[in-house]
Amino acid sequence: MSIAINAKAGSVSAVTDASDEQLDRGVLNTSSIVFMVLAVSAPLAVVVALMPIALAFGNGAGVPGAWLLCAVAMLLFAVGYVRQIPYVKNAGAFYAYISASIGRVIGLPAAYVAAVSYMALCISTLAALAFFCGDMFAMATGIDTPWQLWAFINIILVVWLAYHRITMVATVLAFALLAEIAAIMALNVAIIMRSGFPAFNLGDFAPSSVFAPGLGIALIYAFNSMIGFEGTAIYQEEARNRKTTVPRATFIAVIIAGLLYAITAWCLSTAVGSLNVSSIAAADPGHFVTARANDFLGSWSVTLFGLLVVTSAFAAVLGLFNNSARYIYALARDGVLPARLAKTHPVYKSPHVSAIFLGAVLVVSTAIAASAGLDPLLNISPMFVGVGSIGLMVLLMLTALGIPVFFAKRGVFGWTTTVAPGIGGLAIAGATYLAATNYSALTGVDSPLVNGLPLILVAASVIGFAQALWLRSNRKEAYEMIGASRIEDTTN
Template identity: 35%
Template sequence: MSTTILGTEPAPSPGAAAPSRTLRGSLGVASIVFIVVAAASPLGVIGGPVPLGIAFGNGAGFPFTFLVVTAVLLLFAVGFTTATPFVKSAGAFFAYIDKGLGRSVGIGAAFAALLSYIALEAGVFGLFGPGFDALLQSYGLPAAPWWLYAIVGFVVVSALGYFNINLSGKVLGVLLVAEVAIVVVLDAVVIFSGGGPEGFSTGIITPTEIVSGAPGFAVLFAILSFVGFEATAVFRDEAKDPERTIPRATYISLILIGVFYTVSSWVLITANGESDIVTTAGENAGSILATTTETYLGTVGGHIIQILFVTSLFACILSFHNIGSRYIFALAKKGVFSERLARPHTRHGSPALASLATSAVVAVLTLAAVLLGLDPITQFYTWLGGISAVGVVVLLVLTSISVILFLRREDHGLGRWKTTVAPGLGLLGLLAFFAIILQNLPVLVGETSYGPFSWGILALFALAFALGPIVARTRKGVDLS
């Protein structure tokens, strides 16, 4: 009888060659871009963080904030992609951090990354469930508990995560094209109709508008909108020619996301009128995208945007599930977790057991939210979103520091722009972003000042990094390189 468990590679018999522990896939630049951009959830951002950034940030100047964040992340990407040929592990953050800051910090970063990505995957179910329910109610179906639809999404995501990454890539490609297309159509109609009731918004180029209100809060929402772009390196083992594919996918993803957010947020302001946009966005944050679409594209457009908003959230969840699964697989392969989690599926070449482990953690988090009676949006999503925001920016900062140290420590014949100047400028920008997130973290998790949830989030990451040196000392076979 076969010893294969759930289709994964069996343990080798004595004297037999060890089975392959490499994931299989043929992802090109476009496929990785689809996965990464889908994780950013473009339509979800235009319908969620953008209205909040306008209302509680810097109003009509908010689109300029996306330009600033895009510029900083592109500077980060210079060092990140320059180091890619020298980082052979498909571990993204932790592999890069290990190169410059050592194994203990690298393992701690791996735990922090897992915490960030899996928390966000689970948290977005808190948006997906109510969103799906609202969509079906609009077609006359009765209201249902949010967790019922979350279960449906969970089962589909878990199934797709079990199979080869190419299947997820195709699904995400279709969903991404659809959600981007409807916003592009809306943008085009508004622009070619001569703008909104006050013409075209000029806040994006007006210094007084850019620094109005609370620019720091605007930066916070803009950063959250980019979470996931850095995960291109996670798919190294499944990419065609990774040393070329990963850098190209990183730059293309960043530029596409940045341009899309900047233009679409500007159009949303233009379509509703610049003078009252702060009030309009504040009073209708959850519905402004749908009502704007109905105004310019009619009732059919409004229904389409509702459907695609839900599919956008699904695409976001699936993307983060794939990212989290590959983190677990990579860590198991390096000796941090059980070796069984590093066995690819014999037929699909996927991290099947790692995917199931990711699903199990997400299931526990979601079940806890249901049993505790948490509000799916204002508590479950917000709290877990706060965890992700803190974690990703911390990891970006550490990766920047590590890349600079690594590239300057060893002479690779590269210019100062790639090894020091661009990564250094990116690091300064990321440190400023981190300070802004710490300042606004209580608001992000629904507290007026630092309370149990804000401190709890920071304590979780302190614990994650504290585990780094413990694991490094107790599991001698760990090798992140």
């Protein structure tokens, strides 16, 4: 039995599994979900674009330890996060979890902030993807093409994939992710084999190295690279045996990402010498990783890395787009947004209406940016990456700190329900503070306009807060549906 809301009349009625508002159940296994969430973080893009900046302006040789600290904080958060899964049965992730722990009045604003944040990251990554596609095409043919052409081509591809069955998306992301991880590990192995194990200094993980000046900057980029792992819960309605699959996928994704980034940072640092890594990375952060690839793998690898950055960016756009679509879908199904956005495809069971709507948003955003003469890499990408990152970090903090509250309401206290998520939440809160107070480090620019864009998140949260209060006073039944359970625990 499920609950359907008439958005116009505000009435609530019980129906039996409204098939036109149901996602495809039981089609995603553990590996599929892992691929989906890891693809959102774009590992190769993190290594090529973010890690050199952390090495250059962060704590230098202590950067591998900074990534490990981040991974530990995320694991502590995950310990409590997965304990909530039997209770929170909704594709809304942040939205549903915050509603269940802190309350619906905060949960609804969180949903709007999450949707805006994922779309901001999607727009940012799409702009970078369009630039790289045009750049690669020019190198291959000698023909210059407008970046917006590549943006529109990629929007069509993303919407087409999101329109179809989720397993098709998972397959595409799996191939892209495995290719980029293979490239990263090939470089790591080459550095290890040539340098030898004695060259790797365990002192890089000593407190004196990790907690050196610049740790705050390093943590900003470390946490930014780990954003998206809460997305495992977004796919719980489509997961096989969600109570087992989603927790397992969450832990696997965090461990793989944490170890991959820490090992890669250590290898890159060792390749040039721990004492020299900050100055060498600062001299040319944009080519720091490809220069190491050229040195340790050969010139052919530079071309390969360039190609895989494109596929990595595409996978990230696709993953972010799917997350956004499911937030819009969840909000519409709960009666907060127009009911039409909650419709699923009769054959593919995908949130195809939400996907088409978000595709239109991307088209309009691209057209506006192009008409304004904005550069995709220098203007659009930094404009939106900070908005998305800070928004998701705030929501991650609220979700983590809300877990002990959720279980305290039920009289449950312990390591997994109180202590671990509480410590993880405080660590994430510290990183969020560092990101907010060093916001220009996220965007990479000093423009007051760019660094003032997080006000969009404030506006979104105010709208959500006001709507929640109005629903509580005027449409009690609709208010009660915010973040409501949507999964019957039979086989799932």
